Amino acid sequence: MPKVRDFELLVILAILRQGDQSYANRVREDLEANAERRVTRGALYRTLDRLEVKGFIRWELEPSEVPERGGHPMRRLEVTADGLAAARSQGLVLQRFFAGLELGGTGRSGE
Amino acid sequence: MVGDLLEDFYNVLARKGFWRAHAWFWWQALWLGLGYCVFRFWQPLEHAARALEIERMLEALSPQGLMSDVRHAVRALRKDLGLVVFATLITGLGVGATTAVFSVMKPLLIEPLPFVESDRLVWIANQGDGGLSSGMSRTSNLRDFRELSTSFDGLAGYFAFFESYTLTGSGEPERLTGVAVTDDFLRVLGVEPMLGRGFTPEEGAILGSPAVILSHRLWERSFGGDRSIVGQSLTINGSPSVVAGVLPPSFDFASYFSPGSRVDLLTTFPVTDQTDAWGNTLSIIGRLAPEATLEGARAEMAVILEQLQGADPERWGLGAALTPLQRVISGEHRTSLLLLFAAAASVLLIVCVNLSSLLLSKGIRRRQEMFLRAALGAPRARLLRLLMTESLLLAGCGALLGVGLARLITSAVAGSSSVTIPLLSSVRVDFGALVFSCLVATGAGLAVGILPAIQASGVGSAGELRAAGRTLTSSRRSRWLREVLVVAEVAVACALLVVGALLIQSFTKLLAVDLGFQPDEVAAWPVDTGQEFETYGERVAFLDSLLEAADAVPGVSSVGLVDAIPLGSSRLWGFGVAGRELERDEELAMFPHVVSDRYLETMGISLLAGRGFTDADTQETEPVILINETAANSVFPGQEAIGQALLFRDVKLRIVGIVADVKHLALEMGSGPEVYLPVAQTGDYGSLDLVVRSELPLDAIRGGVAAAIRSVDPSMPTHDVRTMAHVVDQSVSPRRFTLTLLSGFAAVAVLLAALGIYGVLSYSVAERSREIAIRMALGESAQQVRGRVLARTLGLAGLGAVIGVFLSMAASRFAMAMLFGIGATDTGTLLTIPLLLLAVAALAGLLPALRASKVDALRVLQAP
Numbered sequence: 001m002p003k004v005r006d007f008e009l010l011v012i013l014a015i016l017r018q019g020d021q022s023y024a025n026r027v028r029e030d031l032e033a034n035a036e037r038r039v040t041r042g043a044l045y046r047t048l049d050r051l052e053v054k055g056f057i058r059w060e061l062e063p064s065e066v067p068e069r070g071g072h073p074m075r076r077l078e079v080t081a082d083g084l085a086a087a088r089s090q091g092l093v094l095q096r097f098f099a100g101l102e103l104g105g106t107g108r109s110g111e
Numbered sequence: 112m113v114g115d116l117l118e119d120f121y122n123v124l125a126r127k128g129f130w131r132a133h134a135w136f137w138w139q140a141l142w143l144g145l146g147y148c149v150f151r152f153w154q155p156l157e158h159a160a161r162a163l164e165i166e167r168m169l170e171a172l173s174p175q176g177l178m179s180d181v182r183h184a185v186r187a188l189r190k191d192l193g194l195v196v197f198a199t200l201i202t203g204l205g206v207g208a209t210t211a212v213f214s215v216m217k218p219l220l221i222e223p224l225p226f227v228e229s230d231r232l233v234w235i236a237n238q239g240d241g242g243l244s245s246g247m248s249r250t251s252n253l254r255d256f257r258e259l260s261t262s263f264d265g266l267a268g269y270f271a272f273f274e275s276y277t278l279t280g281s282g283e284p285e286r287l288t289g290v291a292v293t294d295d296f297l298r299v300l301g302v303e304p305m306l307g308r309g310f311t312p313e314e315g316a317i318l319g320s321p322a323v324i325l326s327h328r329l330w331e332r333s334f335g336g337d338r339s340i341v342g343q344s345l346t347i348n349g350s351p352s353v354v355a356g357v358l359p360p361s362f363d364f365a366s367y368f369s370p371g372s373r374v375d376l377l378t379t380f381p382v383t384d385q386t387d388a389w390g391n392t393l394s395i396i397g398r399l400a401p402e403a404t405l406e407g408a409r410a411e412m413a414v415i416l417e418q419l420q421g422a423d424p425e426r427w428g429l430g431a432a433l434t435p436l437q438r439v440i441s442g443e444h445r446t447s448l449l450l451l452f453a454a455a456a457s458v459l460l461i462v463c464v465n466l467s468s469l470l471l472s473k474g475i476r477r478r479q480e481m482f483l484r485a486a487l488g489a490p491r492a493r494l495l496r497l498l499m500t501e502s503l504l505l506a507g508c509g510a511l512l513g514v515g516l517a518r519l520i521t522s523a524v525a526g527s528s529s530v531t532i533p534l535l536s537s538v539r540v541d542f543g544a545l546v547f548s549c550l551v552a553t554g555a556g557l558a559v560g561i562l563p564a565i566q567a568s569g570v571g572s573a574g575e576l577r578a579a580g581r582t583l584t585s586s587r588r589s590r591w592l593r594e595v596l597v598v599a600e601v602a603v604a605c606a607l608l609v610v611g612a613l614l615i616q617s618f619t620k621l622l623a624v625d626l627g628f629q630p631d632e633v634a635a636w637p638v639d640t641g642q643e644f645e646t647y648g649e650r651v652a653f654l655d656s657l658l659e660a661a662d663a664v665p666g667v668s669s670v671g672l673v674d675a676i677p678l679g680s681s682r683l684w685g686f687g688v689a690g691r692e693l694e695r696d697e698e699l700a701m702f703p704h705v706v707s708d709r710y711l712e713t714m715g716i717s718l719l720a721g722r723g724f725t726d727a728d729t730q731e732t733e734p735v736i737l738i739n740e741t742a743a744n745s746v747f748p749g750q751e752a753i754g755q756a757l758l759f760r761d762v763k764l765r766i767v768g769i770v771a772d773v774k775h776l777a778l779e780m781g782s783g784p785e786v787y788l789p790v791a792q793t794g795d796y797g798s799l800d801l802v803v804r805s806e807l808p809l810d811a812i813r814g815g816v817a818a819a820i821r822s823v824d825p826s827m828p829t830h831d832v833r834t835m836a837h838v839v840d841q842s843v844s845p846r847r848f849t850l851t852l853l854s855g856f857a858a859v860a861v862l863l864a865a866l867g868i869y870g871v872l873s874y875s876v877a878e879r880s881r882e883i884a885i886r887m888a889l890g891e892s893a894q895q896v897r898g899r900v901l902a903r904t905l906g907l908a909g910l911g912a913v914i915g916v917f918l919s920m921a922a923s924r925f926a927m928a929m930l931f932g933i934g935a936t937d938t939g940t941l942l943t944i945p946l947l948l949l950a951v952a953a954l955a956g957l958l959p960a961l962r963a964s965k966v967d968a969l970r971v972l973q974a975p
Contacts, residue, residue, distance in 0.1 A: 023115075024112075024115050025115045025119065040142070041112075041115070041116070041139060041142075041143050042142060042143050045112060045143070064114060066118060068117055068118045068120070068121040069115075069117050070114070070117050072113050072114025072117065073114065074114060074115075
């Protein structure tokens with residue numbers, strides 16, 4: 001199975017967090033608000049494309065009623081079983097490494 | 112994606128307002144489009160490369176790879192020196208042309224004027240939005256605007272009639288040109304003197320202590336850059352003046368406000384009733400207050416004007432038209448510079464097209480090499496980069512040459528005092544221009560290289576290689592591509608030629624205009640004396656002796672005096688007509704000239720009726736006046752003008768003659784009503800010129816006339832003589848400047864287009880020699896082969912010319928303002944130029960056609 005990168009993992013999780021409202025704009029807002037990073041449109045779309053190529057997500061176009069969109073359809077994103085599995089295994093890796101660590105002040109300050 | 116963007120756009124719109132939201136939208140759309148397209152384009156390559164050999168791909172993108180590319184490109188180019196020289200030459204031309212025009216444009220159109228917050232400076236013309244020479248105002252207007260307006264931080268003015276001063280006391284007497292400015296002039300413009308200070312209000316008062324501010328050039332030339340000059344006293348016009356300061360080198364008054372002339376010093380102009388009585392003589396500049404806008408100031412001015420006119424219905428010459436100063440200074444040159452830039456850019460475009468088509472044909476020859484590289488494992492990206500490096504290197508060589516060329520052009524332009532375009536002296540190839548040329552060259556390199564590189568690097572199967580190895584035939588698509596390029600090139604060249612031809616015709620028509628005077632064989636010396644005279648009679652006697660002395664110089668056939676030589680400055684006086692009741696604002700505004708009795712004869716202005724002035728017209732006899740034809744027809748339509756009288760300041764001036772119209776302002780402009788007054792009867796002039804007609808060349812009489820002048824006034828400088836031919840020439844100089852550059856560009860364009868046609872056809876003949884040989888073996892005659900090649904040529908050129916005609920119709924509409932005596936869609940030009948281009952194309956196609964018909968069928972078909 002292809003590897004999933006850091007940002008890709010965040011995107012997959014963000015898609016999951018939106019439930020049945022997982023549209024690109026919502027995902028981007030969530031990432032900007034909660035991932036403490038700026039997400040440019042281009043980077044997000046590129047990542048979505050890449051995830052789709054890897055088979056981690058898929059999407060379907062829905063007609064949109066939102067007047068501002070001027071009739072352009074919306075992309076509803078969905079995480080595939082492979083995507084879920086990849087996210088889960090990545091999560092497990094992280095958990096394994098976090099387990100038993102006291103992060104409060106035990107790290108080297110770098111001085 | 113578009114939908115997402117639109118959705119967010121409305122959010123931004125609600126938060127940040129219309130303009131910022133739109134800016135945001137296009138910025139996002141641009142980056143999204145660019146970034147995403149690049150990504151989509153790269154992704155398959157990346158995948159393919161990764162699937163094959165990731166390491167080599169990474170190596171291809173590493174800096175070391177880059178150096179090896181450069182090395183390789185140099186090696187490849189060294190093998191083809193002919194190409195390098197040709198490409199460098201034409202790219203150099205293109206980059207040089209655009210950089211030079213960019214440098215000329217930069218100070219005038221791109222950069223703000225070098226004044227503090229120059230965008231707040233406003234030109235306040237009396238009427239209309241004419242250029243620098245029009246719209247002078249009365250001193251009382253400046254005084255009242257200062258008092259009533261709140262939109263301005265400061266309002267200043269300068270006396271539009273430059274005066275000449277004689278500097279004595281240190282060696283040779285020197286004639287200086289000075290301009291009188293109000294005491295706060297430098298402060299309003301935001302110019303700090305380099306040394307010393309600006310004028311004080313005491314110095315600006317009517318009989319204040321005389322002070323001058325020296326131009327940087329005068330300070331260096333005549334005072335050797337002596338810093339202690341400030342505070343010292345100079346003898347100017349025979350009386351002492353204190354040097355208040357020295358202007359910085361960046362502020363050359365003339366290059367902004369009177370291009371083509373010279374201003375050596377600033378003196379003070381008092382804002383008083385006396386100077387107000389001189390009429391419309393002042394050019395007013397204001398600095399908008401920080402919170403004021405141009406629109407607000409305009410509205411306020413409208414109210415002030417109404418108020419002033421209401422308070423004094425008799426008041427005349429009241430008006431205020433506000434224009435940003437930069438617009439006024441760049442004024443009429445804007446169109447011509449933009450046109451030149453478009454022309455230079457077109458040349459560059461043709462250069463790119465030519466080079467691109469050259470590299471295309473070269474690329475086909477290199478297919479074998481590319482295939483080999485691909486077979487040995489070079490990814491396509493690497494091949495692309497390799498080929499792009501080559502074209503960028505070529506463009507780099509061209510840029511070096513181009514910058515050199517641009518430096519040559521700009522230094523020639525900046526050093527010429529005969530072109531009257533503002534700020535020309537500050538034109539140079541500076542850092543900005545270097546950056547510009549680098550950008551242009553890089554852009555050109557990329558544009559030139561991308562098509563050939565994509566085509567050459569896209570090598571296919573081994574079968575293709577075999578085919579390529581045997582016949583070197585390019586695909587149908589690549590031939591089509593090259594032909595499209597030729598058509599484009601011909602179209603652009605056609606448009607340039609049409610505009611160039613229209614401008615040339617305008618120029619010749621302009622030069623053929625009847626000036627109303629004969630400029631050849633006439634030279635003019637400024638003769639303002641610093642001497643004081645008790646009475647006006649003494650001054651007249653002095654002038655008479657000056658005329659007499661000059662007339663006695665061998666070779667001089669006629670001499671005269673005038674206060675405003677044609678194509679110099681302009682002024683208007685209001686006249687009344689004796690026996691007619693005229694309201695104050697109905698007065699006839701006419702251009703007065705104060706002249707001596709033989710001026711008309713010397714200048715070659717013809718007398719249409721009546722008599723000219725004689726030495727019998729003196730202060731004791733009846734005041735007389737001459738009027739020009741336009742004045743006679745407009746003031747006395749259908750009547751006999753001679754014998755009638757005009758009124759000026761309640762003095763009756765008897766009309767004794769009618770003279771022909773003279774082009775006094777510009778060759779393009781018709782003559783307005785003008786009058787001539789005898790110098791023996793009026794002292795109302797600023798400065799005088801001695802005009803001398805002689806069949807001998809100027810150098811033969813220069814010494815004699817100078818000696819004659821000095822015999823009358825030893826302190827009078829005599830070196831600044833001009834010929835009238837030069838004055839005429841200077842007045843058409845901006846037009847000549849545009850024309851010279853533009854015809855140069857057009858010529859280069861045609862040459863390059865011809866080369867392009869030649870290149871494409873000879874290549875296509877060479878690569879199709881096999882086909883031609885088969886055709887000839889099957890019985891086609893040499894003549895038929897020639898005919899086919901020529902027909903192809905004319906077809907391509909014809910299509911290009913047709914597109915070019917449409918292009919040029921759009922372009923010449925843009926150039927309309929610069930045309931004179933010819934329409935923008937002049938049928939003759941629009942028909943002739945395409946035919947000319949077709950002829951050039953036929954010539955360019957002739958050689959390939961001949962070569963095609965001489966193909967040796969047997970040899971070609973036997974070749975392996």
